[in-house]
Amino acid sequence: MLSSNAFIRQSLETHLFFARIMKEHSFFLQVGFTPRDVSYSQQADNLRMEFDKLLWEVVCLSNGIVSPSVIQSGEVVTPYTLKAENLTSYYTGVNIPTYITQAEMELMGGECTMFNPMFEQTIYMLNHRAICLITAIIDFKTNVLSNVLSCNMFTTNYPLLIDHILREAKLYLRMIVRLQNREKIDVEKEIYEQELFWNRIMAEHSKFIRGLLDPTENDLINIANNFANEFDELTEAVEEAIKECLPIDEITDESLEATKRVSDFNAQGTEGLLDCKIRSIIIPLLGDHVLRESNHFIRLLKKFQKID
Numbered sequence: 001m002l003s004s005n006a007f008i009r010q011s012l013e014t015h016l017f018f019a020r021i022m023k024e025h026s027f028f029l030q031v032g033f034t035p036r037d038v039s040y041s042q043q044a045d046n047l048r049m050e051f052d053k054l055l056w057e058v059v060c061l062s063n064g065i066v067s068p069s070v071i072q073s074g075e076v077v078t079p080y081t082l083k084a085e086n087l088t089s090y091y092t093g094v095n096i097p098t099y100i101t102q103a104e105m106e107l108m109g110g111e112c113t114m115f116n117p118m119f120e121q122t123i124y125m126l127n128h129r130a131i132c133l134i135t136a137i138i139d140f141k142t143n144v145l146s147n148v149l150s151c152n153m154f155t156t157n158y159p160l161l162i163d164h165i166l167r168e169a170k171l172y173l174r175m176i177v178r179l180q181n182r183e184k185i186d187v188e189k190e191i192y193e194q195e196l197f198w199n200r201i202m203a204e205h206s207k208f209i210r211g212l213l214d215p216t217e218n219d220l221i222n223i224a225n226n227f228a229n230e231f232d233e234l235t236e237a238v239e240e241a242i243k244e245c246l247p248i249d250e251i252t253d254e255s256l257e258a259t260k261r262v263s264d265f266n267a268q269g270t271e272g273l274l275d276c277k278i279r280s281i282i283i284p285l286l287g288d289h290v291l292r293e294s295n296h297f298i299r300l301l302k303k304f305q306k307i308d
Contacts, residue, residue, distance in 0.1 A: 002182040004120050011123050011179050013070045015058040015130060016104075017296055018172040020076070022137055023051035024289050025165040029144060031092050031283070032157040040144065040153075045094075047137050052097055054130055059103050061122070068109030074263075074295035077104045080270045080288045087274060088285040096285075127180045134173045141166040158211065164204050171197060191304045192248060196238040198297040199255055202262055203231030205290045209269065212286075214279030220269070227262050234258060256301040259294055266291040 002010075026048035033041045070076065082105070085096045145162045147153035155162075178185070206228035213221050237251050270287035272278035 002179070002184055004115060007179060007182060008115055008120060008123050009065060009067065011127055011176070012058055012062045013066050014172070014175050014179065015054065015126070016062060016066060016070065017075050017292075018168075018175075019051050019055040019058055019130070021168060021289070021293070022134065022172065023048050023055060024285060025141075025169070026051060026137065027088075027094065027096070028157060028165070028283070028286065029141070029155070029162075031094065032155040034154055037153060037155075043140060047133075047140060050133055051137075052100065054126075054133060056097075056100050056103075057126060059100060059107065061126070062107060064108055064110035066107070066109055067111075069299060071107055071109040073299040075292050075299060076107065077101055078267070078270075078288055078291055078295070080267070080274060080291070081105075083274050084270065084284040084288040088283050091283065124180070127176050130176055131173065131180065134169055134176065138166065138169045138173065141169060158208065160204060161208055164201065164208075167197075168201070187307055191252070191307065192238065192242050194300055195248065195252065195255055195304070196235065196242065198259075198293075198300065199231050199235040199238060201293060202259060202297065203228050203235060205266075205293070206231060206262065208286075209282065209290070212280055212282045214281075217279055220278065223265060227258070227265065230258050231262075252301055252304050256298065256305065259297050259301060263291060263294040263298060266294055 026044045030041050030044035030048060033044070082098055082101050085098050085101060088094075089096045089098075141162060144153065144155070145159065145166060148155060148159050148162060206224045210221055210224035210228060213224065215221075234251065234255050237254075238248065240246070241248050241251060266287065269278065269282075270284065270291055273280065273282055273284045273287045
C-alpha cells in the first residue's frame, strides 16, 4: 500500500503536469470549432476554466512538497510559457489566467515528510473532484472525435490530435484512480507501459508539427518528419520488447537521447513562433505544450535509467 507521504506528493506532482495539459487541450478544442458549433466551444471553455480552478488549487498546495526534480524538469512551466500564453490570448481573444503560471514559476521543491492527517484528506478530496472533471473531458473528447469521424462536425484539429489528447486524458485518469486506491506501482511493468505511451506521443507531436508548418518551411518539415520516423521506430521496438519479454535498457537510452533532441527542437520552435520567425498555423501555446510533454518524458526516462 502507498504511504501517506507518497500519496500526497505523487498526487500533487501528477496534477501539476496533467491539469495544465488538460486545460490546454480544452483550449485547443475550443478555438478549433466552427461558428456552427458554438455550444461545443462553450463546453470546451467551461472545461478549461474548471481545470484552471483545479490547477490553481494544486499550485497553492504544492509549495515545498513536490520533488525538486519535477519543478526543475521544465514539465510544469518553461521559460516560454508566460509569453506563449500572452501571445495566444492576444491571437484568440481567450482570457488565459497567467497568474497561475506566475505562481508556478515561483514554486519551490521540498522533501517534507510530516503531514497533518487533514492535509491528506484534502488531497483525497482534490483527487475525487479531479476524477469527476477528467471523466467529463474524456466524455467530451470522445463525443467530438465520434462526430468528426462520422463527418457530422468539422474542426481545425486533426482527428489524430483529438484521439491523441483523449489517450492522454485516459492516462491521467488511470494514474489518479490508482493513487486514490493507494495502489503501489509495479515499476518494471510501468517502464514498458510509459515508454510505449510516450514514444508514440512524441512521434505524433512531430507529425502534427510537420503538418502545421507552412509548406515553405522545408528544413523544419524535414526535421519534424525525421523525428516522427525515429519515434515510430522506438515505439515499435518497445512493442517488440513487450511481446518477446526482452529487456528495455537499450531502448530507454535511445529514447532519452531522441527525446532530448526533440525537446531542443520544440524549444527552438517555440522561440521561433514567439519571435514571429516561423511560418505556420501553430498557436504559440501548442509549441510550449509539446515542449513540456517532452520534458516530462525526459524526467521519466532518467528515473527509469536509475531503476535499471
